[in-house]
Amino acid sequence: MLVRFWGTRGSLPVAQKADTIQAKIARALVAAGGRRFADAAEADAFARAELDFATYGAYGGATSCVEIEGADGAFVVCDMGSGLREFGIDSFRRIAAGHPPVYHLFLSHLHWDHIMGFPFFGPAFNPAATIVIHSGHADAETALRRQQEEISFPVPFEWLKAKFEFVVHRPGEVFEAAGLSVSLVAQHHSHDSYGYRFEKAGRAVIYSTDSEHKMDNMEAEVAFETFFGGADLVICDTMYSLGDTVSLKQDWGHSSNIVAVDLCHAAHARRLVLFHHEPTYADADIQRMHGETIRYEELVRADRPPLEVICAYDGLEVRV
Secondary structure, three states: OEEEEEEOEOOOOOOOOHHHHHHHHHHHHHHHOOOOOOOHHHHHHHHHHHOOHHHHOOOOOOEOEEEEEOOOOOEEEEOOOOHHHHHHHHHHHHHHOOOOOEEEEEOOOOOHHHOOOHHHOHHHHOOOOEEEEEEOOOOHHHHHHHHOOOOOOOOOHHHOOOEEEEEEOOOOOEEEEOOEEEEEEEEOOOOOEEEEEEEEOOEEEEEEOOOOOOOOOHHHHHHHHHHHOOOOEEEEEOOEOHHHHHHOOOOOOOOEHHHHHHHHHHHOOOEEEEEOEOOOOOHHHHHHHHHHHHHHHHHHOOOOOOOEEEEOOOOOEEEO
16 A cells, blocks of 8 residues: 555644745755755755755645555555645556556545635546445535535535445444455544555555544543554544643543554554644644654564654655
């Protein structure tokens, strides 16, 4: 499987302002120390080798949307945040090259930042497309239709030309979708949220966002350890620091980087992806949290196998 990130922010999309970009350029020029480059490729090689990611790159600003490539003849996507628009455009390119216009979309929950990309999802207007929307929520179709009502958006749901199917799943059941074995788990979040486990050929990917892990309910945490068990890749809500979750943002429905590491270690997972970044965090803030998470993992690892910690950004690809 190949996991591709189209949107990694939480709550709302963000865009970098001019002064932020200017500051990145200024830092890069200082780091270059007056050296000259023959062309853009040479300058790019310097940037990747000598600059930190927060200077030469960006974590992006689209909200949650993650593609899992490797299903049998279908696109598989988790959540329909604003990153869904760009995914939809790219899927047209692949369809033109012969990929079937079949989409399986898995919803963690129905809050706006996770469905706001749907009105701009080009394949929904393709009469040759089949779109299957999987959810743990019986009111998923209601939420998407309401978002298209005239008071909110000028294009009603009835104008969409694709063939739609809404499928509701129960936590604990295992089902097949596009050649993948899938199961879901209930998570602590307003109006409920669900995490997904995707398995194929002995490999497992977890998508678990908008989930608050409460240390005063350890029975629930044991259930997550089991659900994450032996996963090759865990994409986890790490919106806040542990201090924020304990002191300021309890019951806000999100979790921390520290809890994610502990859960992955307990589950013997192999790789953790930090995800659902706080929208007020600059690239330097996210990079700092990534570094702190790596150091924490090293401190608590003890005699356990190392857990690789990756920080998601729009455009990241991870092969499983």
